[in-house]
Amino acid sequence: MTSRLKQLGEAGQAVWLDFVDRKFLAEGGLRTLVEEDGLTGVTSNPSIFEKAMGHGDAYDEGFQTFLGKADASVVDTYENQAIADIKAAAADLRPVFDRLGGKDGYVSLEVSPYLAEGTQDTIEEARRLWAAVGEPNLMVKVPGTKAGAPAIRTLIEDGININVTLLFSLSSYQVVAEAYLAGLEARVKKGLGVDGIASVASFFVSRIDAKIDKAIDARIEAGDAESEALKAVRGKVAIANAKLAYAWYQEMITSPRWQALAAKGAMPQRLLWASTGVKDPAYPDTLYIDMLIGPDTVNTMPPKTMDAFRDHGTVAVTLTDDIEGARHVIAEAERLGLGLDTVTEGLVPEGVQQFSDAADALLGAVAGKRAAFLGDRQNGMDADLPAPLAKAVDARLERARAQGWPRRLWQGDASLWTGGDEAKWLGWLAAGRGTQTDPDALTKLAALARGHKDVVLLGMGGSRLGPEVLSLILGSANGGPRLHVLDTTDPGQIASVAGAIDPREALFIVSSKSGSTMEPELLRAYFWELAGADGSRFVAVTDPGSKLEAAAKADGFAMIFPGDPAIGGRYSVLSAFGMVPAAAMGIDTRAFFEAAAPMVLACGPDVPPAANPGFRLGAVLGEAAVSERDKLTILPSPGLVPFGAWLEQLIAESTGKQGRGIVPVDLEPVGDAVGYGSDRLFVHLHLEGDEDAALEAKLAALTQAGQPLVTIRIARRELIGQEFFRWEVATAVAGAVIGINPFDQPDVEDAKVATRKLVDAYAQTGALEPATPIAETEDFAIFGPGDAEFAATDPAALLRLHFASLFPPRYAGFLAYVERNGANAAAIEAMRLAVRDATQAATVAGFGPRFLHSTGQAYKGGPATGDFLVITREPKADLAIPGHRASFGTVQIAQARGDMDVLASRGQRVMRVHLKHENGMDALVAAVTHAVRR
Numbered sequence: 001m002t003s004r005l006k007q008l009g010e011a012g013q014a015v016w017l018d019f020v021d022r023k024f025l026a027e028g029g030l031r032t033l034v035e036e037d038g039l040t041g042v043t044s045n046p047s048i049f050e051k052a053m054g055h056g057d058a059y060d061e062g063f064q065t066f067l068g069k070a071d072a073s074v075v076d077t078y079e080n081q082a083i084a085d086i087k088a089a090a091a092d093l094r095p096v097f098d099r100l101g102g103k104d105g106y107v108s109l110e111v112s113p114y115l116a117e118g119t120q121d122t123i124e125e126a127r128r129l130w131a132a133v134g135e136p137n138l139m140v141k142v143p144g145t146k147a148g149a150p151a152i153r154t155l156i157e158d159g160i161n162i163n164v165t166l167l168f169s170l171s172s173y174q175v176v177a178e179a180y181l182a183g184l185e186a187r188v189k190k191g192l193g194v195d196g197i198a199s200v201a202s203f204f205v206s207r208i209d210a211k212i213d214k215a216i217d218a219r220i221e222a223g224d225a226e227s228e229a230l231k232a233v234r235g236k237v238a239i240a241n242a243k244l245a246y247a248w249y250q251e252m253i254t255s256p257r258w259q260a261l262a263a264k265g266a267m268p269q270r271l272l273w274a275s276t277g278v279k280d281p282a283y284p285d286t287l288y289i290d291m292l293i294g295p296d297t298v299n300t301m302p303p304k305t306m307d308a309f310r311d312h313g314t315v316a317v318t319l320t321d322d323i324e325g326a327r328h329v330i331a332e333a334e335r336l337g338l339g340l341d342t343v344t345e346g347l348v349p350e351g352v353q354q355f356s357d358a359a360d361a362l363l364g365a366v367a368g369k370r371a372a373f374l375g376d377r378q379n380g381m382d383a384d385l386p387a388p389l390a391k392a393v394d395a396r397l398e399r400a401r402a403q404g405w406p407r408r409l410w411q412g413d414a415s416l417w418t419g420g421d422e423a424k425w426l427g428w429l430a431a432g433r434g435t436q437t438d439p440d441a442l443t444k445l446a447a448l449a450r451g452h453k454d455v456v457l458l459g460m461g462g463s464r465l466g467p468e469v470l471s472l473i474l475g476s477a478n479g480g481p482r483l484h485v486l487d488t489t490d491p492g493q494i495a496s497v498a499g500a501i502d503p504r505e506a507l508f509i510v511s512s513k514s515g516s517t518m519e520p521e522l523l524r525a526y527f528w529e530l531a532g533a534d535g536s537r538f539v540a541v542t543d544p545g546s547k548l549e550a551a552a553k554a555d556g557f558a559m560i561f562p563g564d565p566a567i568g569g570r571y572s573v574l575s576a577f578g579m580v581p582a583a584a585m586g587i588d589t590r591a592f593f594e595a596a597a598p599m600v601l602a603c604g605p606d607v608p609p610a611a612n613p614g615f616r617l618g619a620v621l622g623e624a625a626v627s628e629r630d631k632l633t634i635l636p637s638p639g640l641v642p643f644g645a646w647l648e649q650l651i652a653e654s655t656g657k658q659g660r661g662i663v664p665v666d667l668e669p670v671g672d673a674v675g676y677g678s679d680r681l682f683v684h685l686h687l688e689g690d691e692d693a694a695l696e697a698k699l700a701a702l703t704q705a706g707q708p709l710v711t712i713r714i715a716r717r718e719l720i721g722q723e724f725f726r727w728e729v730a731t732a733v734a735g736a737v738i739g740i741n742p743f744d745q746p747d748v749e750d751a752k753v754a755t756r757k758l759v760d761a762y763a764q765t766g767a768l769e770p771a772t773p774i775a776e777t778e779d780f781a782i783f784g785p786g787d788a789e790f791a792a793t794d795p796a797a798l799l800r801l802h803f804a805s806l807f808p809p810r811y812a813g814f815l816a817y818v819e820r821n822g823a824n825a826a827a828i829e830a831m832r833l834a835v836r837d838a839t840q841a842a843t844v845a846g847f848g849p850r851f852l853h854s855t856g857q858a859y860k861g862g863p864a865t866g867d868f869l870v871i872t873r874e875p876k877a878d879l880a881i882p883g884h885r886a887s888f889g890t891v892q893i894a895q896a897r898g899d900m901d902v903l904a905s906r907g908q909r910v911m912r913v914h915l916k917h918e919n920g921m922d923a924l925v926a927a928v929t930h931a932v933r934r
C-alpha cells in the first residue's frame, strides 16, 4: 500500500521533515524518507540544531577536524557543522529537486535569530549563508518580523530562495507575500528572470492553540458564563486561522498582479504549515496534518508527527472545507475576547526569543566542546564561591544571556553601562587580534632595537605597565635589549636607571597616549639632554595629533607609532603601547597574538556569558563588588607576580568611581584564613609548573573558610596575552554590573590640577607653599591635609588614631613617594602585614607618582573607606629638569601634597608622614606596627 505520506503528496501537499541530525543523515534516514514516503523537503531551525549538536558526541569528530584546521570562533565552529548537515540534506534532496524542476526538494537553513531586529544584518547574513552553502536547493530562512519583511523583498530580488518563518497572523503573512511579489517584480524591472526562485511562508499552527487553549481553560475553570462557547472553539482557532490564510492565498494567486508574474514563470510562495506537532496530548497526534491538507501547500513535520501520520493519519483535502465554519470560529474567538491578534503578535517576539535561547544553548555547548578540544592552549578558570555569591553570579550570567550582553559589548552598545560615551572606547576589542599595530613597522623597530643593549621606556600608567609585565614575564628574546621602565619623578630612581645604562647608546621609547602627561614630558627632557639630543635613538608611541607627536617630529625621532584614540591607556597593552616595547625586546608579536587568539575568540560576541571566560569572570568581579566584597586580592604564583601591577590599574581606574568600584589588593602576602574580613574576593593566577606549596595550602584554607576564590590556570608564559584580554572583557563586564562607565577616569585629573598648582607656584616663587607639621619625631614629621583638625599632637597617638577605626570593609593605603627599590618595598610590605594581621583590613600600597596614573582613580573616586598614609622624604640627591625651575624632587613632593588634598576632599582619611633621614622608613615601620597593636 502507498504510504499515507506519499498520498499526501499526491493530494498536492508537500511532506517536509522538520528535523536534521548528523547520524540520521549519515545512516541514510533522509534518503529512505524520500524513497518510501515521497518526502520533498527539510527544515531546520536553531532549536533543531541545538537538539542535534548541543548534546552527545555525534559532532565531535566534525568539531575537531574544523578546530584542528582553523583558529575558529564558536559560531564558525557551529556553522561549519550546520552547513555540512545542510549540504548533506541538500544532496539527498537533489534528485527530488531535479525531478521536479526546482518546484520542490529544498532544505532550509535559518539566519541567526540574534539578527531578527535588523534588516540590513539579516540581508547580509542570508547572502553569506546562501554563498556558503552554495546549493540551488537551499532556502534561507528569514523571520517574518517587521525588520524581516524588507529583507525578504531584497533577498528575493537577489534571487535567493527564502523560507519566511515565524508567521502567526494573516496580516503578517500578507506583508511577506507582498514582499515576495515586490521582490519578483523588482527582478522583472531589471530584466532578470523570476523562474527558479522558490519561497515558502511558514505559518505556525499549534503554538496559537497552546496559547488560546490555556486562556480558555482558565476561564472555564473560573466558571465563565461563556464556558460552552469557549469549549466549542477549543483546539479550533489555529486551524481556522490557517484556513483563512490559505483562502487569502487562493484569492491572491488569481490576482492580475500575480498572474503577470506567473506568466513569466514565477512559482507561487507556498504556505507551509509549521509547528504541527500537537502540544496538548488530548488532541489526536495528527490533528494539524489531517485538518490542513490542500494543494500547493507544505507541511513540515517533526519525526514523531510524521511517524504518527504514516501510521494513522487521514488523507483528505480539508483545507478548503467549511471556510464559513473557520470564519465563525475566528468571529467567536473575537466575540469571546480571546484576543487572537494580541496572541499572534506576542508569539513573534516569543518565537524569536525561543530561537535565541536555543542558539545560546547551542553556542554555549559548542564553546564547551571547543574549550575541551583546545585543552591548555586556552587558559582555564574555576571559581570556588560561597553559595550566595555563586547564586548571584549565576543569576547575573542568565540575565546577561537573555539581554545579549556579549553581542552588545562587541557592538558597542553604551546602554550596557551608563549610556554615555562608552562606545567610543572599545577599540581594544579589535586590538586583541593584533590589528592595531603594523607588523612591518614592528619588524623595523625590532631591527633598530637589536643594535642597542638597553631600551628605556618613559611613560606612566597604561603606557608602561603592560610593557613591564611583558618584560618581566616573557623577557627579552635571546640577544634582545634589556627593557628599563621609568614612571616616576623620584630623583633616586631616575638616577638609578641613568646609571645602569649608557645614555649615549640606549634607545628611548617615549610613550604617552595623550602626549601631554607631565612625567614622561619631564623625563623626555631629562634623557634627551643626557642622550645628546640624538633623535635617531628616540621612538614615540602616542595618539595621532598629540603634543608628543609634534615634538617627536620636530626632534627627528627615529619612529613614531600611532595609538588608537578609541583605546584608553589601561586597555592599550595589545595595541602599540604594549607591542612597540615588546618588539623592541625582540618578542615575536605575531606569535604573541596567535597564542592570545583562543581567548579572544572565547570571549567573542557569539559566546553566551556562562561559557564566555571574560563574562564569567566579570560577573564574579561585579557581583562580588556589589555585595561588598570589593577588595580584589591578587595572589599569583611566583612567575606571574608582575601581572598584578597591570591588573591593578585596569581594575581600579576602570571601576573605582562615584563612590563605587573594586579596590585591587596586589603584593599583599597571603595570610591565614582567619586574618581576612568578608570584604575580599581572591584571585589566584597559576602558571603551570610554578608551584608554591605554601601558597596553595593557604588558598585551600581560604576556600575552606568560605572565602571566594577564582583560580586562573596558565599552561605557559607565552599565554599571558590571553589574560590581558580576558581581564579587559571582565573589567568592562564588571563595570556594567556595578553600573559605572569603565572607560573614564574622572578623578585622576583633580590630583594633576592640584600638583600643577603647586609646581606653578614654585616656578613663580622658587619655593613650595610652606606646610606645618601637626607633630614630629626625630625621624619623621606628620602633616594633615589643608586645615584638617586632629585630636592629638603626639605622633604615636596620631598614628594610633589614624588606624583606630580600621576594620573591614575599611582598608589601609600606603602611598610612598620614595624610590621604588627592594628596601622600600620590604618596609611597606612589613607595614601592610602589621596592619592587616592586627585589623583584618585589606591593605594597598603604591609608589608615587606611579600609582597616581593607576590605582589613584579608585582611591579618590571609589569607595570612601580608605585610611591612607602618604609617605614622603627629602631626596638624597635631587635632579634638575632641563628647562624647568622645579627639580624632580620638588615635583614629587608637590605631587604627594596635591594627592593628599584630593584624597581628603573625597572623604578618605589621610595623613602625610615626611621622613627626615635615611632611616626614617625603619622608624615609621616600627611606629605603625606599634600603633596597630591592639
Ligand SMILES: O=P(O)(O)OC[C@H]1O[C@](O)(CO)[C@@H](O)[C@@H]1O
Binding pocket: 459, 460, 461, 462, 463, 511, 512, 513, 514, 515, 516, 517, 520, 569, 570, 653, 745, 748, 852, 853, 854
Ligand atoms: O598615556 P598617557 O596619556 O601619558 O597617560 C598615562 C596614564 O595616565 C592616566 O591618564 C591617569 O592619569 C592613565 O589612564 C594612563 O594610563
